[in-house]
Amino acid sequence: MTNGQKQQLIRDRAAALLADGAVSCIVGWRQTRFAGKTAVCFVRAPEDATLLVWNEYTIPLTAKYLADERWTGGKAGILARGCDSKAINRLLRDNQLEREKLYIVGLPCEGKADERCRPCRQKTPLVYDELLWEEDSAADGGGTSAADADAPGRGRFFRADEVSALGIDARYDYWEDVYARCIRCYACRNACPVCSCRECYVDMHRAGFQSKRQNAADNRVFGVTRAFHVGDRCIECGECERVCPMGLPILGQTQKVIQTAEALAGAPYEAGLNAEDENFLGKFDLDDKDAFM
C-alpha cells in the first residue's frame, strides 16, 4: 500500500469517527507550508479530515498531546504509530490518561525520514482500538531499514555508542560542549511524551533546585536531571533530540541509561511495551535490604 492510499484510509476513517460522534477530535498530522515539515493538528469536523496527511515526514509524536489540559472531557481519537502507542502505555502506567477516554487508531509505521527512527523495533502499535493496515516488513520509509539496525554505530543505542567510543576526557569535553550550547528552552522536556509532571522542578526556581541562569554549569544540572528523571521511562522515540533547536545530541543520554540498566540487570528492557511494567528507577520494595526510606 502506498503512503497516498494510507493517507486516504486515515482521512476516511477520521471523517467517519467524527461523523458518528465516536470521538470529539482526531489528533493527527497536517502539512505545513514548508515541504518536508508536518505538524500535529486537531481535527474536529468530518469535513476537515482532508487536512490529515501521512508520509515520511509525519514525525512528531501525537501522544504527547493527550496529557494536555484540554483532555478533561470528551473522547479523544488519536492516530498512533508504534512510538505513540508506547507513549500511551507509559502515560497509562503513570495514571496520566484513562484508557476509556481514548480511541486509538493504530497505524503500523514504515519508518520515517529521521535517523532516530532507524533502530525502531515497535513499528506496529502495541495498544489500539483498530489497526488501519498491516505492517509491511519490507517497507523502508525515508531511508530507514531494519537490516542495518545492528550495524556498528547504527544500532538501538547509536547515539550513546558515539559517546562511549570516545576516551574518558573526550567524553567530558563532549558533554561540556553540549551544555555550553544548550539555551535551556526546555523543548526537549516539553516534547518528551513521558515528561508528564504537572509542575516541573525547573519551573519552581524559587525553591532553588534549578537556577534560571543560562550557563554551562546550570544547563548541566538540567541535562543530567532530565536524563535520570526520564531515562527509565524513555520510549526511545528521539523527540527530545528532534526538537532541540541547537541540534544537540541528547538522545544519547537516555539511551545510555537504558543501555546501562540492561547491562546491570542482564535482561532486556524497553519502556512502554505495555501499561503494567514498572520503570526500574521508580520501583521500590518495602522489604528492600537497604533501609533507605
Added chain:
Amino acid sequence: MDKNTKLIQKTALPDALAALLPDYRVFAPAGENERLAFTRIDAQNAFALCLSGTPLMPPKELLFPRSETLYGTDIKTGDVSLPQTAGPTAVFGVRPCDAHGIANLDCAFLEKGYVDSAYAARREALTLIVLACAQIPYETCFCDSMGGGPAGSEGADVLLTETEDGSALVAAFLTGKGRAVKALWAAAGLLSDTGADATTKSANPAKAPPPCNLRISKDKGLAAKIAAAFDDPMWARFSEACLGCGTCSFVCPTCYCFDLDSENRGGTAEEFRCWDCCMFSDYSRMAGGHNPRPTKKERLRNRYLHKLAYFDERYGRTLCVGCGRCIGKCPAGLDIAAVIEWGGTL
C-alpha cells in the same frame, strides 16, 4: 563619487577583521552547520568565516546576554562590586533582519524615559557591520514583508552588498561609527573606489537582492485589528499544537523579556538577570500562585499580541522583523507569518 561608498574585495575580509582587532572586540559568524555562531575573533584563532548562512542565535546576546550579573555584594564586608564593561565591540556579518531587530531592542531599552544602563553602555560601544543577503539563506525568511529587506540598512553602521560578479562587496559607511571602521580599513589599504558614477544610479555595482520566498501581505491596520481580536476562538486553534517551550523567544532577535533573581555564589550575593520567555508557565505566575495566563492559549496570544499590537502601540513598530527563525525552529510548526496574514483579514 560618494566618499562613504567604497569597494572591498571578498578575499580581503580576513584582513578587514584583523584591521579592527587593535580597537575592537570583534565577532563574526564562524563554525559549521548547527555550530554556526557569532564567534569572538582574535589574531590567534583561525576561523572559517561564513558568508552564506546566518547563525541561529541572533547577535542580540552581545547587547542583552543570556545571563548577566548586575551587581554583587560581598556577604562578609557588604562591599558592592559592579561588573566591568567590555569596551568597543564590532560585529561583522550581521544580517539586515538582525540589525533591524536591534533597532527594535533600542526602543525597549532606551526610549520612553526608561534607559537600561547596562544595555545602553553596550549599545554605545557596539558597531554593526551588516552584510546584505545576496542569496536568501532560508525558506522561512520573510524580512521584505516586514518593513525590512535582504539589503535593508536599518540599524547598520556599515552596509556591505555584493557586487554583480560576487567577487567584492560595496561598503556603505553610514554612521560615525561606520566611518571609524572606514578609517581603519582605508589605513590598511583595503578599500578602493567603486567606479560608480553617483549621478547615474545604474552604474552602482551593487547587486539588487532577490526577494524572499515567503511573502505575506502585512495589513496596515494589523495592530488595531489583531488587538481587537483578543477573544477570538482562533487563539485556541493556533495554540493547540504549541508545546510551551522557549524556542521561539530565545531564537528571536527582538524578544527581550528577562527575569531578575539573586544567588549566593562563593561568598558573594549576586543579583543577576537572565532571559525569560512568556511561553513558560512560571513567567506570569504571581506571588500567591495565581496565574493570569493559565494555559498556553493565553501565553501564545500574549507573545503574538506583544509583537504585533502592543509594541506597535507604544513604539510605532512591529516587534517582528521577519527573520523566520521561530518558524524554522518551532517543534510544533507554529508560524507567525500565518498569524500576521490572519490578523490582516479580520
